[in-house]
Amino acid sequence: MTDFTREIQLVNQLADVSTEVICQYFRQANIYAETKLADRSSIVTIADRQAEEAMVNILRETVPNDGIIREEGENIPSKNGRYWVLDPIDGTSAFVKGLPVFGTLIGLVDSHQNLPLVGCLNQPILQERWLGITGKIPTLNGKPLENPYAKLTDSQLKDACLTSTTPIMFITQRQQAIAAKLQQVCKRIAFGGDCYNYGSLASGWSSMPMVILESDLKYYDFCALIPILEGVGCIITDWLGNTLNSESTEVLAASNQTLHQQALEVINN
Amino acid sequence: MTDFTREIQLVNQLADVSTEVICQYFRQANIYAETKLADRSSIVTIADRQAEEAMVNILRETVPNDGIIREEGENIPSKNGRYWVLDPIDGTSAFVKGLPVFGTLIGLVDSHQNLPLVGCLNQPILQERWLGITGKIPTLNGKPLENPYAKLTDSQLKDACLTSTTPIMFITQRQQAIAAKLQQVCKRIAFGGDCYNYGSLASGWSSMPMVILESDLKYYDFCALIPILEGVGCIITDWLGNTLNSESTEVLAASNQTLHQQALEVINN
Numbered sequence: 001m002t003d004f005t006r007e008i009q010l011v012n013q014l015a016d017v018s019t020e021v022i023c024q025y026f027r028q029a030n031i032y033a034e035t036k037l038a039d040r041s042s043i044v045t046i047a048d049r050q051a052e053e054a055m056v057n058i059l060r061e062t063v064p065n066d067g068i069i070r071e072e073g074e075n076i077p078s079k080n081g082r083y084w085v086l087d088p089i090d091g092t093s094a095f096v097k098g099l100p101v102f103g104t105l106i107g108l109v110d111s112h113q114n115l116p117l118v119g120c121l122n123q124p125i126l127q128e129r130w131l132g133i134t135g136k137i138p139t140l141n142g143k144p145l146e147n148p149y150a151k152l153t154d155s156q157l158k159d160a161c162l163t164s165t166t167p168i169m170f171i172t173q174r175q176q177a178i179a180a181k182l183q184q185v186c187k188r189i190a191f192g193g194d195c196y197n198y199g200s201l202a203s204g205w206s207s208m209p210m211v212i213l214e215s216d217l218k219y220y221d222f223c224a225l226i227p228i229l230e231g232v233g234c235i236i237t238d239w240l241g242n243t244l245n246s247e248s249t250e251v252l253a254a255s256n257q258t259l260h261q262q263a264l265e266v267i268n269n
Numbered sequence: 270m271t272d273f274t275r276e277i278q279l280v281n282q283l284a285d286v287s288t289e290v291i292c293q294y295f296r297q298a299n300i301y302a303e304t305k306l307a308d309r310s311s312i313v314t315i316a317d318r319q320a321e322e323a324m325v326n327i328l329r330e331t332v333p334n335d336g337i338i339r340e341e342g343e344n345i346p347s348k349n350g351r352y353w354v355l356d357p358i359d360g361t362s363a364f365v366k367g368l369p370v371f372g373t374l375i376g377l378v379d380s381h382q383n384l385p386l387v388g389c390l391n392q393p394i395l396q397e398r399w400l401g402i403t404g405k406i407p408t409l410n411g412k413p414l415e416n417p418y419a420k421l422t423d424s425q426l427k428d429a430c431l432t433s434t435t436p437i438m439f440i441t442q443r444q445q446a447i448a449a450k451l452q453q454v455c456k457r458i459a460f461g462g463d464c465y466n467y468g469s470l471a472s473g474w475s476s477m478p479m480v481i482l483e484s485d486l487k488y489y490d491f492c493a494l495i496p497i498l499e500g501v502g503c504i505i506t507d508w509l510g511n512t513l514n515s516e517s518t519e520v521l522a523a524s525n526q527t528l529h530q531q532a533l534e535v536i537n538n
Contacts, residue, residue: 025476027472027474027476028476029417029418029473029475029476031476045476093430093457093459094459094461094462095476096430096457096459096475096476096477097430097432097459097462097466097469097474097475097479098469098472098474098475098476099370099461099462099465099466099469100369100370100395101368101369101370101461126369126395148298149298161362161365161366163366165460165461166458166459166460167436167460168458188362188365189435189437190362190363190365190366190435190461191434191435191436191460191461192363192368192370192434192459192460192461192462193363193366193368193461196368197366197368200366200367200368203296203367204298205296205366205367206298206365206366206367207294207296207297207298207300207314207364207365207367208298208365210366
């Protein structure tokens, strides 16, 4: 098995160039922000566009056979089954408000096996970089992550914090009903946070075990997070408990297996 | 008119001691977190209790004639009409999740005139300290704040970001209907952020003008923010456009007068 040295170097290069772009625009007024969707759930700034373009340029030059799945521009097909999955600013809403709890998501996936090989969550303002590599302990700024909740088998939803970026992401009546059911049984409900919530989850930062329930997501919203979370004992699947793939839109993540199982039971009963 | 030198010194002392306590507990597991209210909208950690206690101890010793209105413990009556209004951790939810977008709120108010004299929003982890003094330009870490949106008279809700900490704060049907109306007309809806949203508002950090709509608040949730916001041309009132007082629970804040007026019209028509 490869140690992914070259890929990690490339991931760091992508995180560096996107950091440079994003820091130029963070907390600046009058950056163009265009609403992409009629439901106003998505927004584009110059920072999104330029950060993605900078990453894509490097990839086209360095690994021209790899494909690219991206938030802003057209996807690029792969010649070897490997895809880079890019979200320049996950949490544009926090970015637009000037809150440093958004992130750049960079994933590398082997599409033949639906296997995320490498994942990076980069917070450019706070200079926090999570890196996950399949089969290895993930790191934050090079330091191995520890999730104190990973091995607990007595966690309970009534002692857990449930988080979702926004209630607006629960679109269908079914999704709204499921969110409401889970909200009823958890100790605390907290909105906001976007991908930074997953960084916190992987790092065991929350002062109580955590469950993240989200819907209406795209592949680039979660692909990079998978190796970071799984490498530290967190569980991330779809709402049925299935492995996530490029078509998934409903995501359930939890601090440990016990909590994840309980959440699945609430969702599906 | 006093220049509040002594009060500012005291505010900084309070912000320093609360910082010390909060940094001890931030991102620590197993800090006791007790749910205060049946609706799970509020939570207490050791950090809240100890940070407030540390501030109260200093105030009792330094200004024993001043009263205290506080989130956690019993209020203390004033002998001179002056009250310190304390919220050790506004945004306990973000604190519990390990997100550095909560803050300590320290206000000093002359209750005879319902006049907030001094207000401080302190973010202990990112080491950001906003300070507002009635009649003066507010500062962030000693540097005068600038709000680029303050003087704009052509701002429109359709170009603005609407933010609220959580949809759960809209409790009554009337509140929910008002929130829904305003959400319909704004460009972007963003949840989360707590008092940090107001710090961003005062600093003009958002990349589009911003409106904050909140309800179910207590005096200590907004008192300290008033001199910070008003000193930089932001508007903060209740949902009828009235000056906030210790009984207010519904808060509307905006980047400028034009936007605030438009939001008031949506709310009250």
